[in-house]
Amino acid sequence: MKIANIRRDDGGLNVSIEVDHPEPSLGHELISAAIGSECGDFTRGTLEALTMAAQKGEGVDERLMNYALSMVYGMHPKDQLEATLGVQMAAVQIATMKAAACLGASKSTQAMEAHERIFNRLARTFAAQMEALKRYRSKGEQRVYVERVNVEKGGQAIVGNVGRRGGEQGENGR
Template sequence: MTVVPMPKRAKTANPVANPHEPTARETASQAAYKKRRESTRPVPQMKVSMSEDGGKRIASLAVDHPDPALGYELLAEAVGADNGTFLAGTLDSLAKVAQVGNVVREGDMNYALSMVCGLRPKDQIEATLGVQMAAIHIATMNSAMCMGEAKTWELREAHERALNRLSRTYVAQIEALKRYRSKGEQRVIVERVNVEKGGQAIVGNVAHGGGVAEENDR
């Protein structure tokens, strides 16, 4: 499968006989896209070079940025890394996610990296979970592809089971991320309050000590 990347706007282009006039909806969507891009962190991509060393395939990773030192700092900020060791381990983990056989696919690695950065991790735990989520997502898509290419019902059912397990794992990861970001915060929502004659309603945060119901609650 060949994926055609989003084309970059050329500085100069040949005039078109009948240029397309964007509709109002297209213009609004384009403006929303630009606004969303401007609110995201700058994230350089990674370059992957494959080489041979003693009969082994070696993948070399390098940041694709005019100033490599700045590029790695931008990556560290984007993945919530506190140090270079964690950043190097994160990039190595993403390379494993993008590895097929003994080849690390550059496009898949940058796609996985974009998923992690898209979560806007605030610390290294969120970044690690993001890497795992990227791995599960890519594995899910590969299982879906294998299921579609299966030649027998046995193989199709095997890939379908794997697809279902991976999909459930991804949902569980999303819930884990939500719980971690909430930091255990609990909220109580009162849908209706009845006040008897002579009673008094209290609006605000009410704390009960020891978990024992108050007399008026019984």
């Protein structure tokens, strides 16, 4: 992505986002595919959200924007919900690193404690987001893989898929 921070006559700032690809239409398709979207409005909204995460002062940092976009791409989102969570995770990661920098630069105990609280909250949020992504991708299913089973002499084993539906009772009434 190419970012241009353009100063307006009234002193405000406009940010221009352009796809950095020899064929812009193909570039847009690639970005849409990278974020798991088939909707142009969602792609534009996602890029705008990422620019908010990549703000530095009044403008947008192009390298930070590309970093955030690469984080979302690296998640390989399967749909728009995963992409949205990826954008949030990228924003939290960037904020966490900014908080870490402020923590490291703290000159007073009070400032250090404040930045430490912010850093810890952000780090916990990121871990919760990872867990949410894991649950969403697993669709609530829990899987147990048994790699090795030993059956002693006189024992019995079942080979194949074994399961019990909720609400059904076994032979013992359990």
